Amino acid sequence: MPIELPKELRDQAVRSIERYFQEEREERIGNLAAASLLNFFLQEIGPTVYNRAVADVQERLQARVAELDLEVHEEEFGYWRQAGVARSPRR
Template sequence: MAIELNKDIRAEAIASIERYFRENMDEPIGNIAAGALLGFFVEEIGPAIYNKGVADAQERLQMRVMELDIEVHEEEFQYWRKLERKGKGRK
């Protein structure tokens, strides 16, 4: 599955790359070069980050599913036990 950024996110990311180069590098980077660099990182490194996010989400979901039986468990065959507790002094 290819990772694609929408137009607004892509523009913001390119602007961020340009700013990073202005503030941290000896040479500024142009808009086209920043876009190419972004494309490289999205294609080359993006899948590793995406897969880590998916794995983290799966782990959290599995933990929640494992807790599901505790949260929604109901004891079975409780009618007579409840009745006996209520009427302990009765007969």
């Protein structure tokens, strides 16, 4: 499944790549070169990051599900304990 970015995010990413090259490497990189580099990263490295994120979410969800019984557990047959007093049966 290829990773696609909406146009607005893609444009921001391209500008960020251009800025990185300018400020960190003191090199100018054109818009087309930055877009090409972004495409390479999305295609080559993106799936690794995506798969790791999915695995992390699965771990967190499994941990939450394991704790679910503690979080939402209700005591059964608790009426008499809540009453605090053992009532005598009516005659």
